[in-house]
Amino acid sequence: MEPQQPDNDILLRWLNGELSGEELRRWESSEGYRRWQSVQAALERGAPRPMDHEAALARLLAARHKRSRASTRRLRLIWVSGIAAAIAGLALLLWLFRPAPEWATGLAAKEAITLPDGSEVILNASSALRYKDNRKGSGREVELEGEAYFSVTKGSTFQVSTALGSVQVLGTRFNVFARGQRFEVSCLEGKVLVRTDSRQDTLLPGQGLKKTEGATDTFTTEATTPSWTNGQSSFQLAPLPEVFREMERQYGIQILAPDLAGRTFTGRFPHDDLEVALKAVCEAMGLEYTILDEGKVRITE
Amino acid sequence: MAESHVMSYESRIPPFAHQRIILYLSGSLHRRAMMNDVCKEDVYRQLFLGLSERLRNYLYYHCGDASQAEDLTQEAFLRLWEYCRKVPPEKAKAFLYRVGYNLFLDGIKHQKVVLKFRNQPAEEKAVESPEFEYETREFEARLWDTIAAMPENSRVVFLMNRLDGMTYREIAELLEISVKAVEKRMKGALEVVRGLV
Numbered sequence: 001m002e003p004q005q006p007d008n009d010i011l012l013r014w015l016n017g018e019l020s021g022e023e024l025r026r027w028e029s030s031e032g033y034r035r036w037q038s039v040q041a042a043l044e045r046g047a048p049r050p051m052d053h054e055a056a057l058a059r060l061l062a063a064r065h066k067r068s069r070a071s072t073r074r075l076r077l078i079w080v081s082g083i084a085a086a087i088a089g090l091a092l093l094l095w096l097f098r099p100a101p102e103w104a105t106g107l108a109a110k111e112a113i114t115l116p117d118g119s120e121v122i123l124n125a126s127s128a129l130r131y132k133d134n135r136k137g138s139g140r141e142v143e144l145e146g147e148a149y150f151s152v153t154k155g156s157t158f159q160v161s162t163a164l165g166s167v168q169v170l171g172t173r174f175n176v177f178a179r180g181q182r183f184e185v186s187c188l189e190g191k192v193l194v195r196t197d198s199r200q201d202t203l204l205p206g207q208g209l210k211k212t213e214g215a216t217d218t219f220t221t222e223a224t225t226p227s228w229t230n231g232q233s234s235f236q237l238a239p240l241p242e243v244f245r246e247m248e249r250q251y252g253i254q255i256l257a258p259d260l261a262g263r264t265f266t267g268r269f270p271h272d273d274l275e276v277a278l279k280a281v282c283e284a285m286g287l288e289y290t291i292l293d294e295g296k297v298r299i300t301e
Numbered sequence: 302m303a304e305s306h307v308m309s310y311e312s313r314i315p316p317f318a319h320q321r322i323i324l325y326l327s328g329s330l331h332r333r334a335m336m337n338d339v340c341k342e343d344v345y346r347q348l349f350l351g352l353s354e355r356l357r358n359y360l361y362y363h364c365g366d367a368s369q370a371e372d373l374t375q376e377a378f379l380r381l382w383e384y385c386r387k388v389p390p391e392k393a394k395a396f397l398y399r400v401g402y403n404l405f406l407d408g409i410k411h412q413k414v415v416l417k418f419r420n421q422p423a424e425e426k427a428v429e430s431p432e433f434e435y436e437t438r439e440f441e442a443r444l445w446d447t448i449a450a451m452p453e454n455s456r457v458v459f460l461m462n463r464l465d466g467m468t469y470r471e472i473a474e475l476l477e478i479s480v481k482a483v484e485k486r487m488k489g490a491l492e493v494v495r496g497l498v
Contacts, residue, residue, distance in 0.1 A: 011491055012484060015462055016469050035498040040463065042441040046418060047363050047464045048370075051354040058351060060375050064382055 051262060065130075102130040105146075107252035108230075118153040122181075122204075125249040132161060147177040149226045152190075164211060165196035173219050175226040182242065183211040186221050212239075234268035240285065243269075244299070247277060257299035317376050339385035348379055355465050355498050357470070360401050361473075363456040363492055365418050365449060377401040418445045444497055451493045457481055459490035 009026060013019050017026060027033055045174045051281065063204045064269050072084050111119040111128065117140055123129055127146025130144040148179050151296050154157045154171030164183035167176055172190020185194050186208035194209050199216060201209050208219045219236065233246050240260040250271045269277035278289045278297065288300045338344050353374055361370035377400045381393060388396045448456055458476075461467050467475075469483040476483075 008488055012487055015487065015491075032498070038437075038440070039444065039494060039498060042437070042444050043460075043463050045441060046445055048358050051357060053350050053353065056353060057346065057349055060378050063375060064379055069378060105327070202429060210391070262315060 087173075100130065106126040107249055114231040117155060119158065119159075122149045122236045124148060124228055125252075144176055144178060145177055146271050147175070147228070149173070149175045149229050165194060168193040168195070173225075179245075181213045183209075185209045186219075186223075186226065188221075188224060188226070228271070229270060232268050232270045237266055239263070241263050243281060247281070251277070251295075253297055255293045255297045255299060258301065261298075312372070337392045339381065339388055344390060345349055345382060345385065348390070351396060352397060353378065355461075355467075356397050356401055358465055359398060359457065359461060360405055362460040363402065363453060364408075367417075373401050373404050373408070376404050384411075394475055395477050399477070415428050418449045440497075444494070447497055452486075452489055455486045455489035457494070458486040461496075462487065 011021065014024070014027060015235060033279035048112050060068075082086075098099055100144055103111060103113050103121075103123060103283065105125055105127050109125055111123045115121060119140075121129060127144070127148055129148060129149035130143050132141040132143050140156055141161065142159070143161050145162070148160075150169075151160075152169055152171050154168075158169050160167040162176065162183065163272060164178050164181070165185075167174065167185055169192045172192055173188040174190075174192050175184075175186045175188065177185075179188075183196065185192065185203065187203035187205055189205050191205075192203045194203060196216065201218065203209060203218075206220055206222065208221050210211075210217050210219055221236075232243070232287045233243075233250065235243055240263040241257070243265045244255045244257055246297070247253070247269060251274050253274070263285065264280060265285060267280060269280045271277075274291070274297075278291075280285075282289050282299065286301075290298045290300070293299055335437045339348065356377065357370050357374040360373045361367055364370055364373070377397045380387060381397055383395070448460070451459075458472055461472050462469070469480050469487070473480045473483045
């Protein structure tokens with residue numbers, strides 16, 4: 001029996017080159033084999049064109065080169081934008097944590113400051129003023145070391161903090177002195193609230209509060225502005241060492257004095273003439289002075 | 302104090318651990334050296350020269366478009382370069398076929414496959430007789446129409462076997478399927494072609 005069509009198994013094995021000698025001979029002599037030969041011929045005429053390997057490789061390498069350039073460009077873009085973002089972030093951080101504005105005066109110097117809210121401050125010699133927290137919108141809270149005269153515009157509470165106590169006001173003019181252990185506030189207009197560790201006082205115009213090492217006392221003043229803002233320092237029963245220390249700050253000098261503790265001075269000295277200032281204090285107190293070189297003054301009994 | 306520390310350290314490490322660690326490290330170094338092979342320019346070029354034509358044919362049997370098949374082949378090799386560190390040379394073949402086929406599938410979503418199997422010019426042969434010539438042409442046309450219409454998987458396997466002369470085992474390895482599956486697809490193709498013979 002010679003089947004027109006070989007069975008699938010023979011065909012399948014033939015196509016895979018698995019037929020044994022006998023099977024192959026029988027299959028190759030059949031009619032089906034001739035038909036399949038013509039199928040194979042027809043298939044081969046429709047086969048894909050042979051490949052030009054060299055040309056295809058050249059195309060591939062060109063495409064690869066182009067792509068790697070594109071990817072390095074992309075990488076560079078990522079780098080550049082990353083750095084830009086980092087710089088922007090850093091700038092934002094610096095802006096957020098920017099230092100509060102700060103003013104400071106040296107010896108023999110005064111400075112007039114207008115704060116952003118319109119308040120005016122005159123900073124006496126060797127003093128410093130800074131905002132407590134710059135990020136708070138109101139910006140009406142300052143820290144003071146030394147002495148300053150404030151003329152505060154009306155508005156929300158304005159607070160002056162010092163190491164020795166704080167002063168709270170709504171709009172007024174007042175002077176604050178905070179050096180060493182000495183804290184002194186005098187109200188010239190309006191009303192101020194003074195807080196120290198031990199007490200809380202409301203001062204009206206012409207009233208002052210003085211805190212020294214031991215005691216806290218109130219006093220009165222007739223001045224409409226602190227005298228130091230007008231070029232002189234005035235004192236009422238002030239300890240003599242304090243007076244000379246103020247003179248040191250106003251003239252940038254060093255005063256060599258014997259122990260003067262316990263003596264007080266009432267009076268004033270100007271800021272523009274050292275001879276006059278020394279004479280004013282020494283004559284009243286019965287002291288002698290000698291102006292030495294290198295900005296030194298010796299006080300003797 | 303120092304002695305007891307050393308003791309506890311020793312006791313934590315099982316015997317021969319050092320040798321094992323050294324073996325592990327040298328093994329991974331060796332693997333790394335192997336892995337980088339495809340990244341070597343000459344290895345990559347040899348892979349292209351050796352594999353690109355059959356890969357292109359394989360993709361052509363899928364899509365029926367010669368120029369698309371060439372593009373897909375090139376793209377597959379570009380991907381191989383991209384992943385050359387991760388593909389060891391012996392896995393490169395299967396990687397290329399898998400990637401090429403996936404790229405072809407991605408292309409399908411954008412446009413319906415148009416099979417153009419008969420755009421190859423038939424070789425001019427000595428004309429035996431006009432009738433015979435006509436019959437041959439007509440048979441060829443019917444055959445290729447049949448092939449274009451048969452299930453894709455069967456067509457691809459059938460043509461890989463018939464035109465690239467690949468055994469079922471070779472096909473199975475490239476497509477990462479079993480020999481049985483290749484035979485099943487072949488049978489499917491033979492069923493269809495038998496109708497013509």
